[in-house]
Amino acid sequence: MGRPVTQPRLTAQSLVAADGFELPMRVWLPEGGEAPRAVIVALHGFNDYSNAFETAGRNLARHGIATYAYDQRGFGATRDRGIWPGTDTLVADLGTAVEQVRARHPRVPVHVLGESMGGAVVLTALTRPDAPRVDGAILVAPAVWGRETMGFFPRAALWVTYNLVPGMVVHPPRELNIQPSDNIEMLRALGRDPLVIKGSRVDALEGLTDLMSAALPACGRLEVPSLVLYGAREQVLPPKPVERALADFEAGGRHVVAVYPDGYHMLLRDLKGSLVVEDIAAWIADPKIPLASGADRAPRQLLAAK
Template structure:
């Protein structure tokens, strides 16, 4: 365990043993007088270190944040010294991802038993907080015990539909080849200029070795299939009493704003709220000109308001 301090925040770093003896890199931003705790799930081909500024703001306003680099990503998947033996970038599956999130949720509850827990995630559809796919999934299903621990879900820029979908013939071939070579990496070109309106952030992401522009065939097949399943039928399983905040930029070129609107309209949550950021790109947490501050404030305000209800 190590404690690190930057100009904006203080956090504790730990390598924790999770499902299947997987070593997970984790960060905890502990609030001095916590009123809630957030389990944060990052997006595809990135890592929790990219959210340091935002998570420092959360902890300064009474919300403890627990975040981990997902299986196959960030330091969990790429740290040569500490990652699990045999693990490489993008070596992951739906079933493993859900088991990992279930483990992290129970860990957070054990560490902070008296605090309401909120799940928050960005972009990637196989994450419970990124699209509601955890509370709506039927295969593999989350445990009712885990769902009962949640006080709310915050989904930001979820990948439900791609603005420029991969052609079905290409997906079919990739799926067939992926059955034989699931860990084969193929190009996953990302237009870094579409991340935010901040050129410095985009350039840093483009050069970041922890943000590869590749994807394994297995992960590609599961992500795209999961997108369709959540929007087509899994939304029906959302618990009515589980609050949802869905946030999306109207100019997002990487995930569909219209699909988020459709999902929001379909999901039968008694307490749900949609926040649209006009002209916002994919990573609202990095948008300049006061947008990122407004985005973080909106999320914190919603979480604290729902903390009072628990």
């Protein structure tokens, strides 16, 4: 993030940060000019962009919930796509977005929603002393794969490549056969989308690891009431950090934790993604009512049984 040169603002199509950097934004509002009963600021995952919330945003709008999703720096249609901006910059942009959305919708509850990497940004931001003021958080498969939960060889490989060839672009090995969703048509569309990054620079992977390493211990310090969602068929994140995160979230008793038996990493875009969106809308309306899907019952046991 550069030095402040302007007042942050929301335009028709972007969030403008204090350093003048423009973050393309998509907005889904309730139909017919109806005032929203709640607002969500949504953060996408690694190598993705704001289009990730197209279906969820439209469905939430039908419940009277407005969604503002922006392309985080280094992703989507932003300048310097593929270049890691740094954890502090990602956190600062979230604070700016929340501040601007609150100004646009005064006296309306504002929630933040983070998917995967976006969840790690939310966790890190909300557990800092200068955390943005929000009414709640929705964490969708938050990325909490910190260094301490990685094996020796992945850590060593990342260290060597980062120090020798930080700008080298790498692609996920096909032989890993990781399935992020059961929505195959959606996955094929992502493969055709030019704004979805297909290969990652090593220094971006190093930055992502730093972010996830900050997010994992933040799970036990999160004070903001939150809805934490994982899929029992999670394949992108390994079980060890996910199980630790779930234990930390449940320990405080202030969060609702849910695991979907048929859910994958991309819960909102899975074939049963509408069920997850319904739970989010219901939790925003009343976080004390059990989820209609039943995914908030014995979540850790469900995950262990996958």
